[in-house]
Amino acid sequence: MLGIVYAGQGSQRVGMGLDFYEKYDEFKETIDNATDAVKSVTDMDVADLSFNGPMEQLSDTKYTQPAMVAFAIGVTKLLHKKGIKADYTCGLSLGEYSALYEAGVLEEDTILQLIAKRGKYMAEAAEGLHVKMAAVLGMDRETVLECCDKANSELAGEKIVQPANYNCPGQIVISGDAVAVDKASAYLKEAGAKRILPLKVSGPFHTKLMKPAGDKLAEEFEKVDFKQPKSKVVFNCLGKEKKDEDSVAKLLEKQVQSSVYLEDSIKYMADAGVDTIIEIGPGKAISKFISKTVDNVKVYSIDSVEDFENTLEELA
Structure with a gap:
């Protein structure tokens, strides 16, 4: 079984996705669409900031989050086009939103608008705090x-x-x-x-200090149609799948202000029979976490076109 996991904030880098943007039309369209999707929330040009920086601005949470999720959506589309879809999916913090896209719970424009607001609200919650x-x-x-x-x-x-x-x-x-x-x-x-x-x-992410962001997100989630997942989603604040009575909106509201159980999530997927995991996102941080958490799971990390094409060849 295949698991797909998505990187979180901290792994962003200037130039991320440029090679995909230049080679794959689907990826280029995703990045260009992202700028339009988030313009009501932020004035960022997703392509320009992702490819050219500066790093200081790209590392500002209100800009990092849309850039990272746009990258993740673009790569996910390319995998889906090749018939590669997850049995189980999860993400680290903001990566959970990309996992919900992979599973078909949230549509592209909706997720980009939500993640732009999430970054904005988290930045606002951190203002004035040391x-x-x-x-x-x-x-x-x-x-x-x-x-x-x-x-x-x-x-x-x-x-x-x-x-x-x-x-x-x-x-x-x-x-x-x-x-x-x-x-x-x-x-x-x-x-x-x-x-x-x-x-x-x-910011003081995943603490009670983020409650103002959680409250504002809760209002946004009331307007969102969360669809039934096509893949099994392992949630950050649970370290496992949700129960039928659990609300995705409530879990996302809780996620921003409580601990992320990535180790538990990886163990849960492995115990469920996942034997191959693809990490999507700049850097290979989660791949390292996986190797330290479970044995006998093959891990691929997609950061570049070369990684993507090598992964396709290996999986074939």
Whole structure:
């Protein structure tokens, strides 16, 4: 069985998708359409910013998100044209929206407009805050939670830190107010964390500080027709498929302000019988997480035309 996973924010790079844009008409049309689709929300030119930068602007969440999702949709279309569709799909944070496109839950223009608003609302929620995110290496979940709780208790709830991403065994990202992240990091070092790496981010993603963004997204979701999935979707905030009574809109609202269980999602797909996974997006970060999480799963990463064509050849 085939799984398709989508990269999240942080893996963007200037030049991403240019080779696809120059070679495949379907990809070019997707990127050009993306600029029109998001123009009511943001003034970005998706092609120009993706291909030419500057990197500082491309890394601003309100611009990163539409650029990354447009790339993902374009590559997904090319895979679908070749008859390659997922049995299971998921994504890291904003990558979950691309997974919903792959599964047919959201249509192209709808998803691009939603992701542009998501980026805008997340940027607005972070305005005026002094925040940090940091990757904690070599530490178990329980200890990370204990150190975050200890920091939160010491700060009496005025500043917060939370686990934001469970990426793979031994790598957990914490997020929140800078002073709280620093306190938790100090406790984690005392507890034996191998390394704590600050991440270049523009907001306290996947924490309670993103609730204003979640509230605004909830209003937008009321206007959206979420279709029945054609692939099995593994959701970030569950680490598994949703139950029939679960609402996609509610899960997406929750996702922006709670932990992302990528490690659990990968294990869930492997336990379900997925033996091949394609990662779509710049960089190979998720492929590394997969290799550290499960054995006996073949992983392909599509970042470039060369990757795409090699993957087609291998799968054939």
